[in-house]
Amino acid sequence: MQTEQRPLRVAIIEENSIRAAILLDGLREAGIINVDVIETTANMLRRLSTFDPDVVIIGIENPSRDVLEQMFQVSKLVSRPVAMFVDHSDRAMIQAAVEAGVSAYVVDGLRKERVMAIVDMAISRFSAFDRLQRELVEARNELASRKVIERAKAILIRTRQLSEEEAYALLRQTAMNEKRKLVDIAQSVVTAASLLEK
């Protein structure tokens, strides 16, 4: 995923300076020099958004993981792959992480030789998962839109004694006249009908 426009940037969230140094060494040896080490939670969000990393590395025992979660929630645009590492782990856990389709990758032990592998893994899994999520959301929206349109048609058929084709044509014509999406017009019909019925 390394873009051609700029070299890979990595943020490390780590309070322990020894661990941060191991990570930094591992990244440097892999040729990554744009690294920001964030030691404190104060100003973490501001520093992350200023630095705009491609990957965030964080220890699994760092309580600031929930702060990252909020950041990704508030601004979906800044959602980034997160690489986690744990000191004691087992093969089954790593396997399960992969099967669960997570963007994060968990590795046993912190050695500088492993750092770049974690970063690569996090990026590739994140891209795959992110694409899957987007497709899922699109599919769901599509289904939801179709349902709303069906309901709006049913309301028009019932209340205005139209045929199904006429009801659909009326919705489409209104959408064109008002320069709005068909599904938005359908939603207005459904909402209005529910207000009138209650």
Place this chain on the structure above:
Amino acid sequence: MPERLVRAGVIPLVDMAVLVAAAEQGFARREGISLQLIRDVSWSNIRDRLAFRQFDVAHMLSPMPVASQLGLGSNPYPCFTPFALGRGGNAITLSLDLYQEMRALAGLDDSEGALTKGEALKQVIERRRSAGKKPLVFAMTYPFSPHNYEFRFWLAAAGINPDSDVTMTVVPPSLTVDALETRAIDGFCANAPWNMIAVEKGVGRIVATKAEIWPAAPEKVLGVRPEWAQQNPETLARLIVALDRAARWCDDPRNHSTLADMLSGPAYVGVPADLILRLLSGNLTIDPDGKTKRIERYLTFHNEAANFPWLSQALWIYSQMVRWGQVSYDETSLSRVTAAFRPDIYREVLRSSETPVPVISSKVEGEGLELGVIPTTRGDLLLSPQMFMDGRSFDPDGIPGYVNSFPIRIV
């Protein structure tokens, strides 16, 4: 019968009590379960380690199973809850400086309710804005948390828009007191014991509790990994029996001092037992001057069907997710929301126990000032008044209308 090992992820908070009592007081063992509690530091880890099969079950925020079923957040691995771990415990604490400013500006005499205090905060925010000062920063513990929705509910009820009038951020519970002291934040909403610790350290003032915002609000739940439940239905049933008994034990005031001693241990909450004991009895120190306030039902572990996972409460959580733009309303999502809470499993396991088990799974929430009556397997169960602080009630069949009835919302 060989003991079955059940691994449970927990966060050090007073409301881990039911799990601790089940593990320490023999309730799990009596059901042939060796309950291993594994302490963690963040809700994201709890979620991920459940997905990674490091945990079988977990102490979770009630919105987490709902978010997971809706595919919200990172790594949304779908889980569900058949058992709520209790109600209450949350409170909103503001910095002492901010509270003094509210007092001076609105002429508070400290006896006011949560809504009046919120309106005083609104006056302060307006004055700060006209003076060109930076917006106040308020913290909660996780985007999908009762704390987030309760803090926002309180602010919005007082006419404050949580997305444009203030800055909402996340601070892990154990760091909230330090963040308040170093002025990194101006207030926070967290569970016990953090509010009272902020007060007793002389840095904060409690202005609202969960009981004042919505007493019936679900707080923590037992999150369960679906594959594990499928492979171990018998163990899950036994665990629910053990937790039901442990929860009843936790609610009995005669056991509070034993419970406080257990929870104060370094493996659990790790704060002095006398502070936990005061929290369990609902006697909160709310002001550093020593002012205390007795909150009825500040923490409820078992009574009034506190462990029953109401579908209507899962749907209320969804309504707040919609209200604040975390997800858009969509009728096809309702079945995913209700897949997160499983009253059917709770009922199936406990129907012939001595615990009154509601025979309905959903109700209109927050209705009326009077006692509510719920039909159960043991006859009618009386529920204390469960009004929302804004007086609106929530009909789970009318989510769009409910969301649209709030003047302050994102959608």
